[in-house]
Amino acid sequence: MTTTGSGEHLPPALRTEALEQLLTERGLIDPKVMNGIITEYETNVGPLNGAKVVAKAWTDPEYRRRLLEDGTAAIKELGFSGPQGEHIVVVENTPTRHHVVVCTLCSCYPWPVLGLPPSWYKDPAYRSRVVREPRAVLSEMGLELADDVRITVHDSTSEVRWLVLPERPAGTEHLTEEELVPLVSRDAMVGVAKVEAP
Amino acid sequence: MSAPLDIEGPTAPPRANGELVFSEPWESRAFGMAVSLYEAGGFTWPEFRTALVTRIRAWETGPTRDEPWHYYRLWLAALEDLLVSQGTVSADEVTARTRDLAQRPPGHDHRDGHNHTH
Numbered sequence: 001m002t003t004t005g006s007g008e009h010l011p012p013a014l015r016t017e018a019l020e021q022l023l024t025e026r027g028l029i030d031p032k033v034m035n036g037i038i039t040e041y042e043t044n045v046g047p048l049n050g051a052k053v054v055a056k057a058w059t060d061p062e063y064r065r066r067l068l069e070d071g072t073a074a075i076k077e078l079g080f081s082g083p084q085g086e087h088i089v090v091v092e093n094t095p096t097r098h099h100v101v102v103c104t105l106c107s108c109y110p111w112p113v114l115g116l117p118p119s120w121y122k123d124p125a126y127r128s129r130v131v132r133e134p135r136a137v138l139s140e141m142g143l144e145l146a147d148d149v150r151i152t153v154h155d156s157t158s159e160v161r162w163l164v165l166p167e168r169p170a171g172t173e174h175l176t177e178e179e180l181v182p183l184v185s186r187d188a189m190v191g192v193a194k195v196e197a198p
Numbered sequence: 199m200s201a202p203l204d205i206e207g208p209t210a211p212p213r214a215n216g217e218l219v220f221s222e223p224w225e226s227r228a229f230g231m232a233v234s235l236y237e238a239g240g241f242t243w244p245e246f247r248t249a250l251v252t253r254i255r256a257w258e259t260g261p262t263r264d265e266p267w268h269y270y271r272l273w274l275a276a277l278e279d280l281l282v283s284q285g286t287v288s289a290d291e292v293t294a295r296t297r298d299l300a301q302r303p304p305g306h307d308h309r310d311g312h313n314h315t316h
Contacts (some may be wrong), residue, residue, distance in 0.1 A: 010296045012271050013224035018295035019278065020227055022287050028240060034230040037237075042219050042226065083233060083243060105251045107269070116219050116229075122269045124258055158244045 046115035047186035049080045050163060053113055054189065055180040058168045068092060071163060075113055084161055085112035091154065092165040093191065098151045100138065100191030101162040102130045108156035110163050114186055121190065131155065141192045164189050169197040225270040232277050241280055249276035249283075 023029045053075055057064040067074040071090035075081070088110050091099040103109065104127050109117040120126050130137045134151045138144075145151065154162040166188040172180060187193035220226040236243055253272040257265065265271070281287045 010293075010300055012228075012268075012274055013222065014299045015278075015292065015296045016224040016227045016231075016274055018292050018299055019274075019281075019287065020231060022291065022295060023231065023235070023281075026286075028238065028286065029231060029234045033237075034227070034234045037233050038226045038230040041229070041233075083236060106247060106254050107250070108247065119269070124267060158247055 041111075041116055045082070045111060047113075047184075047189065048181070049078075049115075050110075050113035050186070050189045051181045051184035052078060053080070053163070054165060054184045055177045057165055058180055059177040064165075067165065075163075080112040082112045084108065085110055086161075087159050088113065088161045088163055089154075090163045090165050091152070093167050093194075095167065096149055098138075098145055098149050098191065099154060099162075099164050100130060100134055100151065101154050101156065101164060102127055103156035104128070104131060108158070108161060110161035113163055114189060118186070138192060141187075143193055164191040166191075166195045169195050171197040220270075222270075225273075228270055228274040228277065232273070235277075235281075240286070241284070246276065246280060249280040252276070253279065 020029070020031070020034075024031055053067065056078065057067050063074065063077075066077075067090050071088040072081075072085065074090075075085065075088055093099055103121075107117055107122045109121065126137065131153050134153050135145060138151075156162060166184065168180075169183070172183070175183075183195050183198060185193055185195065188195045220229065232246055235241060236246060250273060253276045257267070257272060278287070278289065278292060282289050
């Protein structure tokens with residue numbers, strides 16, 4: 001026995017499969033292409049890309065200048081581009097200025113350099129609260145900022161994706177670009193953490 | 199006092215992905231479908247974003263939040279909304295096909311990776 005209606009109570013897995021079948025039958029999607037896209041985002045595109053960008057900016061002042069001037073172009077130099085990366089703006093954290101990124105309306109995020117967003121980034125609590133009380137939210141996430149540090153919250157729009165260039169930690173002056181890469185965390189590039197020296 | 203944020207573990211190291219990207223296989227299919235259609239020119243990303251924002255706002259401002267927050271459910275609903283508004287599919291045919299799939303006898307659904315020893 002079934003009732004006619006929206007079908008909202010059927011499992012989303014089945015509804016997804018149904019939609020995929022219909023679109024495939026109409027030649028609108030190719031499951032092989034789709035599998036490739038999924039694998040790419042599950043295994044290849046991720047915060048390691050962003051970490052390479054940051055490490056290069058830390059060790060190459062000319063690259064840092066280009067990155068802050070035109071993030072998209074400088075990131076593309078390293079071979080990272082794609083959907084959600086059409087217009088990336090990079091903001092630099094300093095001892096007195098802290099930037100943190102959110103998408104209050106949905107989940108916009110710079111995929112080519114950070115991969116897909118973590119669940120806390122999409123969560124209604126983070127999205128609504130970080131704008132109202134950034135210092136408290138950052139503190140809950142383990143980042144205590146001194147009172148004199150100015151915090152700027154960047155809300156993603158339909159065009160702009162933000163990437164934070166974290167501060168290079170003290171005591172890493174002797175490290176090479178390659179050695180710096182593993183220190184750079186995803187959370188530091190969203191602005192909810194700092195990079196720690198090893 | 200607001201509920202604490204859902205923070206999963208320590209800061210993720212910059213390996214390929216900081217955490218599991220999809221918690222269930224269907225979420226990855228819903229994601230892949232949207233990106234495939236976008237890459238094939240089926241819609242622009244701002245069009246999809248608008249549909250997603252609409253679904254998220256509806257959840258957040260709904261009179262009763264009887265549905266728990268589930269990002270990819272909203273993602274799937276947004277994708278369907280957009281495809282329906284374009285006339286690419288109708289909600290009824292998606293529902294009809296979903297019901298057909300639900301009628302499959304157990305053991306005939308090979309997509310879930312069940313083993314079929316009975």
